[in-house]
Amino acid sequence: MSGRTPTIGVLALQGDVAEHIRHLETVGARAVPVRRRSELDAVDGLVLPGGESTAMSRLLDVYELHEPVAERISGGMPVYGSCAGMILLASDVLDTRADATWFSAIDMTVRRNAFGRQVDSFEADLVVDALGGDPVRTVFIRAPWVESLGPDVQVLADVRASDGRDHVVAVRQGNALATSFHPEITDDVRVHGYFLDMVRQATS
Numbered sequence: 001m002s003g004r005t006p007t008i009g010v011l012a013l014q015g016d017v018a019e020h021i022r023h024l025e026t027v028g029a030r031a032v033p034v035r036r037r038s039e040l041d042a043v044d045g046l047v048l049p050g051g052e053s054t055a056m057s058r059l060l061d062v063y064e065l066h067e068p069v070a071e072r073i074s075g076g077m078p079v080y081g082s083c084a085g086m087i088l089l090a091s092d093v094l095d096t097r098a099d100a101t102w103f104s105a106i107d108m109t110v111r112r113n114a115f116g117r118q119v120d121s122f123e124a125d126l127v128v129d130a131l132g133g134d135p136v137r138t139v140f141i142r143a144p145w146v147e148s149l150g151p152d153v154q155v156l157a158d159v160r161a162s163d164g165r166d167h168v169v170a171v172r173q174g175n176a177l178a179t180s181f182h183p184e185i186t187d188d189v190r191v192h193g194y195f196l197d198m199v200r201q202a203t204s
């Protein structure tokens with residue numbers, strides 16, 4: 001691959017920032033925490049980590065980052081949200097706080113904490129065609145699922161929940177990628193590699 005090494009930011013207001021930085025570096029990106037606008041301006045792509053979406057939404061306002069991030073996303077900057085980050089990329093959110101805000105980067109409605117109290121956390125092996133044949137070990141922690149989605153959204157993976165139904169847990173629309181699960185806390189770096197490819201394509 002020619003060209004310079006892409007710089008990928010990880011929104012570092014709250015959540016599991018260090019784990020994303022480690023995986024991004026493993027796949028060959030330059031990875032930096034983003035807490036202020038000048039740092040955002042310097043990145044080619046952005047990860048919204050897992051954590052707590054309502055807290056992150058509030059901190060985005062406090063740090064005056066909501067508008068700048070929204071502008072970068074609508075300008076085509078690749079963005080990847082995992083778990084709470086998926087919630088922030090949705091166009092509608094069920095079971096959230098009345099004052100929470102999000103970016104509407106992906107035409108989907110997500111339900112927070114969708115897998116229910118008894119199953120706050122679970123793991124599953126999922127085949128994600130976009131990542132090749134080997135199943136991906138996925139970890140779900142008070143995770144959302146995609147309740148409904150628009151025609152332009154590509155489904156990358158779904159999982160069978162305790163309600164006996166399959167629910168969409170990984171999607172892509174244009175330069176926005178989202179997973180309900182946390183690849184950053186496993187040893188599998190393929191999701192981060194896939195996102196780095198998206199960033200390389202957007203910057204080449």
Ligand SMILES: NC(=O)CC[C@H](N)C(=O)O
Nearest residue numbers: 050051052053083084142
């Ligand atoms: N692990 C996570 O990111 C959990 C997301 C959290 N339940 C939220 O609503 O933001």
